[in-house]
Structures are given as structure tokens and as C-alpha cells.
Amino acid sequence: MDWQEKTDEDLAFLIQSGNAQLFSILVKRYENKFGRYARKFLSDKEDINDVLQEIFIKIYINIKNFDTKRKFSSWAYRVAHNELVNTLKKRQKKILPIINLDIFLPHSLAKDEFNKNNDRQDFKKIADDYLDKIETKYREPVILYYLEDLSYKEIADVMQIPISTVGIRIKRAKEMLKKIHANLKHKYE
Amino acid sequence: MNEQKNQKSISEEVLLKIEEGNIKMKPKIRFIIKLSLLVFGAVAVIFFALFVSSFIFFTLRMSGILFLPEFGFMGFKILFFSLPWILIFGLVALIATSELFIKHFSFVYKKPILYSVLIIVLLVFLGGFILDNTGFHTNLFKMARSGKLPMAEPFYKEYGIPKFNEMHYGIVFQIEGINFKIKNPREEELLILTSPKTKMPGSEIKKEDALIILGKRNGNTIKADAVGKTNRDLNIFPKPPPIKPF
Numbered sequence: 276m277d278w279q280e281k282t283d284e285d286l287a288f289l290i291q292s293g294n295a296q297l298f299s300i301l302v303k304r305y306e307n308k309f310g311r312y313a314r315k316f317l318s319d320k321e322d323i324n325d326v327l328q329e330i331f332i333k334i335y336i337n338i339k340n341f342d343t344k345r346k347f348s349s350w351a352y353r354v355a356h357n358e359l360v361n362t363l364k365k366r367q368k369k370i371l372p373i374i375n376l377d378i379f380l381p382h383s384l385a386k387d388e389f390n391k392n393n394d395r396q397d398f399k400k401i402a403d404d405y406l407d408k409i410e411t412k413y414r415e416p417v418i419l420y421y422l423e424d425l426s427y428k429e430i431a432d433v434m435q436i437p438i439s440t441v442g443i444r445i446k447r448a449k450e451m452l453k454k455i456h457a458n459l460k461h462k463y464e
Numbered sequence: 465m466n467e468q469k470n471q472k473s474i475s476e477e478v479l480l481k482i483e484e485g486n487i488k489m490k491p492k493i494r495f496i497i498k499l500s501l502l503v504f505g506a507v508a509v510i511f512f513a514l515f516v517s518s519f520i521f522f523t524l525r526m527s528g529i530l531f532l533p534e535f536g537f538m539g540f541k542i543l544f545f546s547l548p549w550i551l552i553f554g555l556v557a558l559i560a561t562s563e564l565f566i567k568h569f570s571f572v573y574k575k576p577i578l579y580s581v582l583i584i585v586l587l588v589f590l591g592g593f594i595l596d597n598t599g600f601h602t603n604l605f606k607m608a609r610s611g612k613l614p615m616a617e618p619f620y621k622e623y624g625i626p627k628f629n630e631m632h633y634g635i636v637f638q639i640e641g642i643n644f645k646i647k648n649p650r651e652e653e654l655l656i657l658t659s660p661k662t663k664m665p666g667s668e669i670k671k672e673d674a675l676i677i678l679g680k681r682n683g684n685t686i687k688a689d690a691v692g693k694t695n696r697d698l699n700i701f702p703k704p705p706p707i708k709p710f
Contacts, residue, residue, distance in 0.1 A: 291489075302475040324474060332487050336582050355496045368602040381576040428574075435573045 283347035291339050298338075301347075301385050302331050308423060315406055315418050316359050317366075326362050330355045352425065356415070363411065370384040375412065375440075398449065405455045413448035416441050433448040477489025506565035512585065513558035522601035526649050528633025531676045531694040538678070538690075542631055559584055611666050632677045632686055635696065636669060646675060655685045663697040672696075 278300055279285070286297050309330055313323045333354050341350050402421050406414050419425040419433060420441075427445075431438045481487045524530045529546045532539035541547050562584055564571045595601075607613040608620040632654060635644030642658050656677055658664065669675070674696035681687040 291492075295489075296479075298482060299475055299479050302478055306474055327474050328477060331474070332481065335478070335482060336487055336490055337495075339489050339492040379577045381578060432570065433573050435567070437576045438574055439576065 284343045284345075287338060287341050287347050288343040291341070291343070295335075296421075298335055299342045301334070301351075305351060306331075309351075312355060312418060312423060313359060314344075314350075315414060315422075316363060316411065322362070322366075326358055332434075333358060335338045346429065349425070349432045352419065352423070352429070353435075356433050377424075377443055378436050378440050381437075382443045401452050401456050405452050405459075408455050409451050413444050413451065416444045417448045417452070420445055425455055496648065502565060502568060506562055509558055509562040509565060509603060510588070510671075513562060513584075513588045514591045514595065516551060516555045516558060517588045518595035519592075519601055520548055521592055522605070523548050523551070525596065526605075528649075528676055528694070529631060531633070531692070532631065534676065534692050535678060535690055542678070546631065555588070559588060571590060574591065607688060630678060630680060632679070632681065633694075634677075636671050636673045639669065639671065646677070652684065654681070654693070656688050657685060658688050658691065662688045665691060665693045665696060665710035667693065669693075 278297055281289070281300075283301065283304065286301055289297050290301070306327065309327055310323065313326050313330075313374075317323050317326065334351055337354065341347065399421050403419050406417065414435065415432050419430045420427070425433065427438050427441045430441045433442070487519060507534075523546075526608075527546070529543050532543040532546070535542075559581070563577065565582060566580060566584075567577070604616060605620050607624045608617045611617070611618075632646070632648060634648040636656060637647050637653075638645040638646050644656050644658075646654050646656060648654060656675075669691070674694050676692045676694050677686055677688050678690040678692075
């Protein structure tokens with residue numbers, strides 16, 4: 276049987292049933308994605324590898340908690356998000372705010388105006404270049420939306436925040452990134 | 465190339481740990497228990513908040529302080545300082561705790577926190593009001609007073625009918641000239657002394673009238689500064705049986 280053709284959810288179901296060796300396929304499918312995701316928050320290569328290893332161990336340990344009727348990637352990114360948040364807390368040694376005002380109050384959902392593929396590609400480049408210059412809470416939804424191609428709903432599940440907050444954070448992040456890009460462009464011209 | 469080698473080592477290392485049995489999947493029952501505890505915790509906290517909320521309504525009703533605004537600014541001032549603030553802060557803490565429990569559910573975290581907080585507040589307040597109107601606390605209070613509820617007795621004694629030195633609520637059972645006697649929810653008989661300076665209600669005071677009196681209490685006597693008629697709370701003061709004709 277060609278296991279590679281199986282969906283993530285099918286593989287997760289088989290792993291839950293005891294085919295632990297199939298976990299290697301899931302690790303291979305996600306190690307690049309999670310590696311890219313982790314590199315946007317951590318700079319030390321050893322830290323990144325440790326976090327990646329810990330993410331996959333957590334996924335394996337908790338895989339029976341995954342509902343195979345749902346999307347595996349959202350669940351796996353949630354585990355990765357939690358691991359990264361914990362690592363950042365330890366590294367930065369500062370208390371992250373428990374409640375952000377933007378998750379408390381309702382917002383009208385900010386629709387992404389980057390519908391044209393070219394614009395989206397251009398913004399991906401800007402996002403990739405300047406992401407480290409914006410706050411983590413704005414950085415993460417941009418990474419998940421533009422670089423990891425998750426939907427607003429999936430990002431809401433990963434970060435456990437309201438869908439409208441995802442929209443507003445992406446909108447604000449885009450404004451910040453565009454401003455940084457314009458300032459730097461102006462400086463070097 | 466180097467990165468590829470590194471990535472390979474990550475998957476290999478994880479798989480090696482699995483094969484060696486260093487890491488094991490947690491059984492499904494563990495997650496079911498965890499989820500059940502979360503649901504139970506949320507429901508328990510919300511029910512407790514409902515109980516506290518209904519108890520606050522009961523306390524306010526029993527003390528009669530809800531009628532204070534009828535005395536205007538002075539009434540509002542006394543009302544503010546007479547509110548059971550410990551219970552109110554406790555209720556706020558319970559609502560915040562319930563939010564911590566329910567925020568793990570996707571139908572909650574996908575919407576702004578304000579919505580779930582408002583729904584809980586509404587549920588707790590409306591539920592509390594309805595529960596109090598069923599006479600639930602009045603019955604518990606009566607049981608506690610007759611010694612049938614030893615566990616709850618100190619609680620109801622402490623908060624059931626708060627004693628205010630400047631505000632009194634009761635039913636008139638005797639009129640003596642310009643003075644009269646009332647029976648309060650504690651079933652104490654209080655003599656109310658009035659003077660020309662006392663602010664009196666618009667209509668004449670009769671037996672079985674429910675009154676709010678503002679004035680300092682000295683023993684079982686109150687020198688009234690203001691007297692106001694109010695609604696008779698039938699949960700506290702049931703209507704007397706009709707007098708049978710001879």
C-alpha cells in the first residue's frame with residue numbers, strides 16, 4: 276500500500292490505531308513547514324531543532340486527542356503554536372499579556388484585499404523580509420496566512436482567538452510592514 | 465544540504481524515541497476525562513455563580529435596601545454603601561473563572577470575549593433573579609433559622625438579613641398616635657418614633673403597611689428621619705389570613 280497517498284487525517288487515524296511507524300510520514304510532511312514557522316520566532320538553529328523535536332513529540336503523545344473528522348494541519352499547528360509560545364516565554368522571561376483588547380471587543384472582519392495573486396506574492400516577499408520588525412501577536416497571523424496558507428478560520432483555531440481578531444491583526448500587520456518597507460525604500464533611494 | 469541532514473535527524477530522532485518506547489501516546493480516556501472535568505468545572509462554576517447571584521437578590525430583598533432609591537439621593541447613597549460588596553466581588557471572580565473554563569471551546573474563542581462574558585452575566589443575573597423569586601433562599605433561610613440546616617446557618621445568619629443602623633424595613637402591626645410599631649424580617653418588634661421633622665409618606669400609615677424607615681436605631685427604638693411606603697415582599701411577609709366574620 277502507498278501510504279504517501281493517504282491524507283494527514285487518514286494517517287493520524289492509523290497511528291491512533293497503533294501503526295506508530297506511519298508517524299514518520301507525518302513528520303516528513305510537516306518538518307519543513309514547522310521549521311519555517313519556528314525560524315520566524317527563533318534565531319538559534321539549535322533552539323529551532325529542539326523546538327521542532329518537541330513539537331513532533333507532543334503531536335505523537337497527544338495524537339489520540341485529535342478528532343480525525345477535523346483538519347489535521349490546524350490541530351498540528353495549534354500544538355506547534357503552544358510549543359513556540361512556551362519557548363518564547365522561557366527565552367524572553369517576560370509575562371505575556373493574558374487578555375489583549377483586540378480579542379475582547381468585536382471587530383468587523385477585515386477582508387483581505389490582496390486577492391490578486393501577484394499582489395499576494397509581492398506581499399509575501401515584504402512579509403518575509405521585515406516580519407522580525409513587528410510584534411509577535413501581529414507576526415504570527417501573517418506567517419500563518421501568507422507563508423503557511425492557512426485560512427482565517429484555521430488561524431483562529433491555531434491561536435484560539437476570534438476570527439475577526441485574526442482579520443484585524445493581519446490588516447494592522449500589513450499596514451506596519453508596508454510602512455517599514457516604504458521607509459527603508461525611501462532611505463536607500 | 466546541511467539543513468536537509470539536520471531535518472532528517474529530527475525525524476529520525478523522534479522515531480527512535482518512539483521505537484525505544486521513550487515516548488508513548490496518551491490513552492484517549494485521558495483526554496475524555498480532561499474534557500469532562502473542563503465541562504464539569506465550567507458548569508459547576510456557573511451554577512455556583514447563579515447561586516451567589518440569587519443570594520445577592522435575596523439579601524437585597526430581605527434587607528429592603530432595594531426600596532431605598534424612593535428616598536432620592538440620600539437613599540441612593542445609603543444603597544451604595546449598603547450593597548453586599550464581598551458577595552458582588554465574589555460573583556465577579558466566579559464569572560471571570562467561568563470564562564477561563566469555557567474559553568477553551570471553539571464556539572467561545574472564535575467570538576470576541578465580550579460576547580461570552582455578556583451571555584454569562586445575563587444568564588447569571590436572570591437565573592439568579594428567577595431562582596430568588598421561586599422562594600428557594602427564603603425556604604433555606606427559614607430552615608437555617610429553625611436549626612434544620614446547621615451547615616448553612618452561619619452563612620444565612622451573616623448575610624441573610626444584613627443589619628443596617630440607618631435603614632429598616634418592616635410591616636406595621638400597631639399604631640400609637642404619631643408613633644407606630646413594625647415587625648422586621650428578623651421578626652423583631654421595633655418602635656418607630658416620629659416628630660414634625662420626620663419626612664412622612666403622602667398617605668396615612670395603616671396596619672399591614674410595608675415601610676422603609678431611615679433613622680438611627682437604639683435598642684428596639686428608632687428615631688425616624690424619613691418614612692416611606694413600599695411594596696410588601698410576600699416571600700418575607702405573607703399576607704395575614706382574612707378575618708373570619710362572626
